[in-house]
Amino acid sequence: MIYAKRRKRMSTQEHNAPIDLESGKYVKIWQGPQHPGITGNMALELVLNGDEVVDCKTHVGYLHRGFEKLMERRTFIQNFPIVCRIAVPEPTFNEYLYAAAVEELAGIESPQRAQWLRTLNLELMRLASYLMWLGGIGASFGQATIYQWTVTHRDYVLDLFEEMTGARVYHMYIVPGGVRAGLPEGFEDRARAVLDGVERLLNEIEKVLFKNVVFKARAKGLGIISKEMVDPYGIVGPNARAAGFTRDLRRDEPYLVYDQLDFDVVTGTESDAYARAKVRHQEMREGIRMMRQILEQMPTDGPFQAKMPNVLHWEVPAGETYVKAECTRGEYGYYLVTDGSQYLRRVHVRGPSYTHAIAVMEKLAVGTNIADIAGLMVSLHTYPPEIER
Amino acid sequence: MSNDPKSIIEELSDHYQISEIKEQKADLLLLKIPKEDAVQFIRELRDGQNYTHLAFMTVIDYIESGIFTLTYMLHNYAAHHNIAVHVDIDREQTEMESIHELWVHAATYQRELREMYGIRFPGSPRLDDDFCLEGWDEIPPMRREFDTVSYSRERFFDREGRITTDPREHMKQIMYPIHTDND
Numbered sequence: 001m002i003y004a005k006r007r008k009r010m011s012t013q014e015h016n017a018p019i020d021l022e023s024g025k026y027v028k029i030w031q032g033p034q035h036p037g038i039t040g041n042m043a044l045e046l047v048l049n050g051d052e053v054v055d056c057k058t059h060v061g062y063l064h065r066g067f068e069k070l071m072e073r074r075t076f077i078q079n080f081p082i083v084c085r086i087a088v089p090e091p092t093f094n095e096y097l098y099a100a101a102v103e104e105l106a107g108i109e110s111p112q113r114a115q116w117l118r119t120l121n122l123e124l125m126r127l128a129s130y131l132m133w134l135g136g137i138g139a140s141f142g143q144a145t146i147y148q149w150t151v152t153h154r155d156y157v158l159d160l161f162e163e164m165t166g167a168r169v170y171h172m173y174i175v176p177g178g179v180r181a182g183l184p185e186g187f188e189d190r191a192r193a194v195l196d197g198v199e200r201l202l203n204e205i206e207k208v209l210f211k212n213v214v215f216k217a218r219a220k221g222l223g224i225i226s227k228e229m230v231d232p233y234g235i236v237g238p239n240a241r242a243a244g245f246t247r248d249l250r251r252d253e254p255y256l257v258y259d260q261l262d263f264d265v266v267t268g269t270e271s272d273a274y275a276r277a278k279v280r281h282q283e284m285r286e287g288i289r290m291m292r293q294i295l296e297q298m299p300t301d302g303p304f305q306a307k308m309p310n311v312l313h314w315e316v317p318a319g320e321t322y323v324k325a326e327c328t329r330g331e332y333g334y335y336l337v338t339d340g341s342q343y344l345r346r347v348h349v350r351g352p353s354y355t356h357a358i359a360v361m362e363k364l365a366v367g368t369n370i371a372d373i374a375g376l377m378v379s380l381h382t383y384p385p386e387i388e389r
Numbered sequence: 390m391s392n393d394p395k396s397i398i399e400e401l402s403d404h405y406q407i408s409e410i411k412e413q414k415a416d417l418l419l420l421k422i423p424k425e426d427a428v429q430f431i432r433e434l435r436d437g438q439n440y441t442h443l444a445f446m447t448v449i450d451y452i453e454s455g456i457f458t459l460t461y462m463l464h465n466y467a468a469h470h471n472i473a474v475h476v477d478i479d480r481e482q483t484e485m486e487s488i489h490e491l492w493v494h495a496a497t498y499q500r501e502l503r504e505m506y507g508i509r510f511p512g513s514p515r516l517d518d519d520f521c522l523e524g525w526d527e528i529p530p531m532r533r534e535f536d537t538v539s540y541s542r543e544r545f546f547d548r549e550g551r552i553t554t555d556p557r558e559h560m561k562q563i564m565y566p567i568h569t570d571n572d
Contacts, residue, residue, distance in 0.1 A: 061521035069531055078556060104414070231441040234494045253416060253469050312560060321413055322444070322462055322471060335462065337449050348447040350462075355494035363493075388521050 019047055019055055026054065031373060033062045039136065039377060040088075040384040042357065048370055056365035058358045064388040071347045076102055076176070077311040079344070084170045086349055087386045089132055092125035093327045094349070095174040097334040100255070102176045105319045105338055110306050114178035116298035119256040121164065121173055122325070123291050124191075127198065128157040129328045130284045133381055134205065137277050140374040141215050146205060153201050156194045163187055178305035188295045195288045202284055210278065219274035223364040223376040226271070233363075234355040237330020238283065239380060242268035242275040249326035260297070261290045273379035280328070280381070315342065329353060329381050351386025358387070394418050394470050397438050405430050409475070421475040428486045431461055431474060435491055440465045440472060443492040446499075448506050452533040455480045457508065461488070478508070487513040505531035 019026055032043035041062040047055035067086050071079045083098040084091030096118055103110060110118075131154040138146030158168040163184050165171035173180050209215055230240050240247055248265040250258040266282040268275035308314075318340040324333035333350035361380060368376055398407060398420065407430075409421040422430045434440040440463035449458040461474040478485055487510040489496040497520075499510040504520045507529040519525075528535050547553075 061519070061523060064521040066530070066537070069537060072533075073537070075557065232493050234443055234492060236442075247466060252466075312557065319413070320419060320473070322417055322473065324444075331444065333444060333462075335445065335447065335460070346447070346449040348445060348460075350445040354445075354497065358497050359494040 021047070025049055029370075033059075036139075036374075038374070039357075039382050042382075042384040042387075044361070044365070044373065044377075046365070046370065046373065051370045053365050053368050053370060053373065056362045058361055060358075060384055060387050062388075063385045067389045068347050068349065072344050075311070075342050076314055076316060076344070079347075080175055081170075081172050084172055086389055087327075087351065087383050088169070089129045089383065090125055090327055091170050092121055092174065093325055093332050094334075095172065096122060096256075097323050097325055097332065098336075099174050099176045100323045100325075101321055101334045101336040102316065104321050104323065105336060106176070106314075106316045108177055108306055108308070110178040111303045113182070113299045113302045114304045114306075115256045116294060117179045117182070117304060118174055119258065119261075120291060120294045120298065121171070121179070122256070123287050123294070124157055124160060124164075126287050126328050127284060127291070128154050128161070130280055130287070131157065131198070133280065133328065133378070134277075134284070136378045137273075137375070138205075138209055138215075140378045141218055143209060143212070143215065146209055149201060149204070153194075153198050156197060160187070160191055160194055163190070175305075177308045178303070180305070182304050183300075191295055192292070195291060199285070199288055202281065205281065210274075210281065216274065218372060219277060219375060219379070220270070220272055222273040222372055223368065223379055224270070224272045225360070225364070229360075229363075233360050235330075235360060236352050237326070237328070237381075238266075238276055238279045239352075239356060239360075240330065241266060242279045243271035244269055249324060249331060253324075255323075255325060257294075261293050263290050273375055276379045276381075315340065324350070327352070329356065329383070332386075349386065349389050351383065351389075353382040353384065353386050356380045357382035357384065394468070394472065397434075401430070401433065401438075405433075416469060417471045417473065419473045419475065421477070424476050424478055424485065427459075427461075427474065427476040428488055428491075431463065431488060432491060434463055434472060434474070438465070439467055442466060443488075443495060444471070446488075446495060446502075448502055448508065450480075450506070450531070450533045452480070457483060457506065459485060459508075483508040485510055487511065489513050505529050507532065 021028060027048045029046050029048060030043050031046055032038035033041045043059040045057040045059060046053050067082060070082060079098065083094040086094050131150040135147030135150035161171055162168050165173035225235060225239060225243050227243055229235065230243055230245060244267055246265050246267050251265050263286045266279050266286060268279045316338045318338055320337045322333055322335045324331050329352040331352060335348040335350065336344060337346040339345040361377060364376060365373060398410060401407065405426050406423055407420050411419045413419055442464035444462040444464050446459065446461045449460065451458060456477050457480055459476040459478060463472045463474065485508060487499060489499065496514045499513040500516055500518060501520045502508045503516050504522055510516060
């Protein structure tokens with residue numbers, strides 16, 4: 001409560017006056033690009049008055065590898081192992097969206113079994129990514145032990161990926177036309193055991209983190225996103241849901257087999273760092289619920305790959321499309337333009353961090369205590385690679 | 390106010406010169422609008438037709454026609470529908486009206502497009518601040534005439550002993566050899 005009061009007092013300070021760095025009142029510091037309180041490699045240029053942030057500018061570019069340019073110079077199949085590298089903790093969404101966009105433009109339909117396997121793959125990815133994030137939010141508020149727990153369980157999920165796809169991080173599993181393989185024998189039981197373990201962990205974290213007085217004192221009231229901010233800033237995903245918006249592409253514009261699954265769209269009301277954390281924590285439970293349904297209902301035989309043309313002579317007709325999916329941070333999308341040649345004319349990757357880490361972060365940081373900047377940033381769940389592509 | 394995208398476009402056609410309308414799929418409509426009407430048209434979609442979400446803005450380089458085609462991807466949350474608004478601008482006079490007053494995050498997209506394609510959006514905040522590149526003095530790198538391979542060869546040397554094969558040739562010769570009757 002003491003912290004909350006102090007934050008309120010600081011946030012009422014006048015920030016509109018021009019900042020004169022020569023006046024001796026301010027200190028400029030850089031948080032990042034290498035800093036434990038920064039998600040990935042990016043930098044925050046912070047101006048402080050005492051321990052209060054009065055100005056924030058986000059700097060990116062440390063992870064710019066020119067993916068979109070690279071993809072314009074490679075054939076459709078050559079792009080498939082590239083896309084997963086755009087967002088390290090969540091490569092699968094890139095694989096799925098690239099495959100879905102190419103399939104739509106080329107008129108390819110992937111088999112039903114592949115749709116179930118893709119959904120399972122995406123939900124496992126969501127779980128792995130959220131586990132890493134959950135550790136991050138604990139660590140950024142001084143509870144580093146939680147990070148050890150969640151990363152351990154993430155490793156169990158990565159074991160499942162290894163079984164399913166042959167790889168732990170960059171799976172290259174979802175390909176145009178379907179997926180690369182079915183499930184190995186006994187996978188379902190091993191997956192259920194991992195999900196049970198994660199569910200037990202979530203119960204522990206409910207007690208240890210969400211009922212922790214220090215976490216509550218620091219995260220409640222931190223970085224409040226008002227309802228009026230959501231559309232003008234392009235805020236999506238759990239950040240919008242914590243502000244009370246029931247928007248989820250899996251329910252609103254169902255793709256793959258989401259229309260056959262029973263799940264709730266989790267929302268919050270307070271729209272602060274604590275509410276965003278609660279929404280994600282609850283979404284992990286919903287994800288587990290969905291995966292249990294998938295393991296129960298998915299077909300166990302039938303093709304998982306459509307018959308595809310020779311990749312060396314593959315021509316995709318001229319066209320344009322935008323496909324999107326609900327990743328852990330909200331709307332993730334691929335915009336593809338083809339001109340009938342063997343190459344893409346243009347690809348644009350749309351990631352939620354583009355606005356969450358820049359426009360939103362720069363606004364919310366002002367008036368925040370420097371000690372809470374890391375927690376604020378993690379509460380927005382940002383991935384720099386998807387900004388820079 | 391109708392939620393049907395076709396009715397919306399019909400209604401707006403009375404006031405705007407809309408062309409190249411294409412329904413790509415049930416939830417995505419593509420269309421083109423002249424540069425001078427574009428921002429007003431987008432404002433109308435946002436304020437009058439509930440397309441309140443700017444998913445992204447980007448550009449397609451048609452170097453052979455001397456045109457940049459800007460794409461503004463707008464979304465209507467109530468109708469679950471996207472409209473991609475295309476705007477052609479001259480590749481040699483790369484200037485476009487800014488939409489940062491409609492969406493705050495548009496300023497970031499415009500900053501990126503200034504850096505990567507050299508398109509100017511007068512009035513857009515921090516337009517000339519570096520985005521991804523620092524101290525870049527070449528032509529904007531996402532333009533199609535910028536050759537990444539030549540750029541790299543001019544500045545970096547190949548590691549000694551390293552052999553690079555063209556992946557497509559390798560696939561043709563090793564992985565998918567084409568057999569003829571004479572083989």
